[in-house]
Amino acid sequence: MQCDVCQSKEATVFLTQIVDGKMQKVNLCEGCSKEKGVNDPTGFALADLLLGLGDSQQIEKTAASNKCPVCGFTQADFKKTGRLGCSNCYSVFAEGILPMLKNMHKGTRHTGKVPAVHAEQRERSEKMKSLQESLDKAIADEEFELAADLRDRIRQVEAELAK
Amino acid sequence: MKFSRIIANTGEWLSGEGPNRQIVVSSRVRLARNLRNKPFPGWAKKAERLEVMTAVKEAVSRLPEMEDSFSENLEALSPLEKQVLVERHLISREHAAKGVGSAVVMNTPQSLSVMINEEDHLRMQAICCGLQLENVHKMIDRVDTELDGQLEIAFDDTLGYLTACPSNVGTGMRASAMLHLPGLVMSDQINKIINSVNKIGLAVRGLHGEGTEAMGNLFQVSNQTTLGETEGEIIGRLNRVIEQIIDHEQNARALLAQRKAITLHDQIGRAYGLLSHAYSISSKEALNLLSIIKLGIDLAVFPDAHRFPVDELFIETQPAHLQKGAQLQKMTSEERDSLRADLIRSKLAQVPQPDISRLTISTHEPPETT
Numbered sequence: 329m330q331c332d333v334c335q336s337k338e339a340t341v342f343l344t345q346i347v348d349g350k351m352q353k354v355n356l357c358e359g360c361s362k363e364k365g366v367n368d369p370t371g372f373a374l375a376d377l378l379l380g381l382g383d384s385q386q387i388e389k390t391a392a393s394n395k396c397p398v399c400g401f402t403q404a405d406f407k408k409t410g411r412l413g414c415s416n417c418y419s420v421f422a423e424g425i426l427p428m429l430k431n432m433h434k435g436t437r438h439t440g441k442v443p444a445v446h447a448e449q450r451e452r453s454e455k456m457k458s459l460q461e462s463l464d465k466a467i468a469d470e471e472f473e474l475a476a477d478l479r480d481r482i483r484q485v486e487a488e489l490a491k
Numbered sequence: 492m493k494f495s496r497i498i499a500n501t502g503e504w505l506s507g508e509g510p511n512r513q514i515v516v517s518s519r520v521r522l523a524r525n526l527r528n529k530p531f532p533g534w535a536k537k538a539e540r541l542e543v544m545t546a547v548k549e550a551v552s553r554l555p556e557m558e559d560s561f562s563e564n565l566e567a568l569s570p571l572e573k574q575v576l577v578e579r580h581l582i583s584r585e586h587a588a589k590g591v592g593s594a595v596v597m598n599t600p601q602s603l604s605v606m607i608n609e610e611d612h613l614r615m616q617a618i619c620c621g622l623q624l625e626n627v628h629k630m631i632d633r634v635d636t637e638l639d640g641q642l643e644i645a646f647d648d649t650l651g652y653l654t655a656c657p658s659n660v661g662t663g664m665r666a667s668a669m670l671h672l673p674g675l676v677m678s679d680q681i682n683k684i685i686n687s688v689n690k691i692g693l694a695v696r697g698l699h700g701e702g703t704e705a706m707g708n709l710f711q712v713s714n715q716t717t718l719g720e721t722e723g724e725i726i727g728r729l730n731r732v733i734e735q736i737i738d739h740e741q742n743a744r745a746l747l748a749q750r751k752a753i754t755l756h757d758q759i760g761r762a763y764g765l766l767s768h769a770y771s772i773s774s775k776e777a778l779n780l781l782s783i784i785k786l787g788i789d790l791a792v793f794p795d796a797h798r799f800p801v802d803e804l805f806i807e808t809q810p811a812h813l814q815k816g817a818q819l820q821k822m823t824s825e826e827r828d829s830l831r832a833d834l835i836r837s838k839l840a841q842v843p844q845p846d847i848s849r850l851t852i853s854t855h856e857p858p859e860t861t
């Protein structure tokens with residue numbers, strides 16, 4: 329059997345991993361398994377490896393010309409390393425990354441810890457959204473006194489956000 | 492703080508107390524974090540790495556947890572010093588390979604350590620003795636929250652914490668426990684256990700190798716996925732599995748004592764004999780035999796007072812630890828094997844001969860007798 333990475337040497341290392349009932353297999357030669365750090369117990373190597381191989385097609389679907397404006401990372405770089413260039417790359421290459429995350433993880437939505445700074449911002453933007461909706465409704469209903477009141481409150485929140 | 496002070500004392504996780512201490516050697520939780528819109532370490536240029544390192548190191552050093560800490564740039568550590576940190580699980584092998592632009596900060600008890608510019612800008616871990624993943628998570632979560640106020644951390648509403656590799660995105664958390672499973676290895680059940688644990692999306696790895704190749708019968712169980720579950724759900728899932736593995740290990744030990752008593756006695760006696768009389772021993776052979784001595788302590792064949800010195804030998808017999816006295820000249824592997832045997836002989840001289848008549852099995856439930 330041939331090595332999945334270099335496609336030339338004989339595979340001697342066989343990896344199987346089952347995530348949520350889906351079996352994923354990788355066959356590697358001695359050299360490639362060392363290079364990929366398959367034997368390193370401390371690394372997160374196996375998941376990375378599966379990611380680097382099995383999903384390369386999905387990445388190619390996104391336009392090859394895509395380049396992250398923040399860090400200059402490209403599709404080709406991702407294919408080569410299996411890593412991204414910076415946090416902004418997640419939005420630039422979202423189309424390719426999302427289906428991959430679906431295969432790798434339990435879900436595609438983060439449900440864990442939210443940093444305090446972020447939680448505050450999120451709360452404010454939700455408040456803004458609901459105030460804006462009330463304002464639109466007040467204007468539609470021609471309740472101008474209420475509308476003026478709501479506009480003041482929106483300005484207040486905006487000022488807070490600008491701080 | 493000087494590196495010599497780190498070297499002089501093994502970490503708290505080795506000597507401390509914790510639930511299920513006999514089978515669960517340590518619990519560890521590692522969080523991956525990055526600064527927003529700064530190139531990840533693997534993609535950053537040297538100047539960018541240095542800029543991030545300076546900012547992160549300053550923030551980490553200001554933490555109350557790091558009041559008395561060891562902090563060093565990777566290029567300032569010798570290969571041997573880096574290897575000592577790897578053998579103590581304080582930095583990863585990958586981090587040890589880094590140079591200019593990477594750093595490590597750890598507290599004196601070595602229960603908290605932060606790798607700066609490993610694969611992510613921050614990889615911070617807490618490690619404790621025994622099975623206590625929730626406590627360990629609380630320790631590192633506090634550090635994370637404190638840093639959050641000082642650094643602009645990359646976080647997305649949908650994807651959570653953004654990491655260099657998509658396999659860590661979401662919570663950015665790896666929780667793991669190091670388990671000592673000689674009973675499951677001796678009774679040939681370990682592969683069955685590994686397979687079934689893999690099936691539910693958790694990873695099992697040998698300490699130094701895969702499957703039954705594991706040295707010292709040590710296995711690390713960790714979560715494989717980081718997105719779609721809360722930190723608490725991931726840890727809960729791990730805990731349930733680890734508790735089951737502990738039960739299996741205890742049952743395996745009980746069955747060995749019942750049905751293969753001679754084999755078990757023989758293995759303990761031979762391990763003691765070999766370690767007490769060897770003049771040259773490889774790291775692999777030493778770990779495998781020390782594992783049997785450790786089992787002997789669990790089974791009361793050796794007095795419990797010798798637990799710590801034996802546990803310490805698991806670390807002290809690793810190549811870089813052996814060499815730490817002789818920093819300058821590199822030893823040959825023959826020299827190390829001889830030094831290792833000397834160290835083990837001198838420590839085992841304090842341990843009385845195995846007393847098989849004292850062999851006691853403790854299990855949650857009595858083993859099936861069918």
Ligand SMILES: [Zn+2]
Nearest residue numbers: 331334357360
């Ligand atoms: Zn190959």
Ligand SMILES: [Zn+2]
Nearest residue numbers: 396399414417
């Ligand atoms: Zn980018």
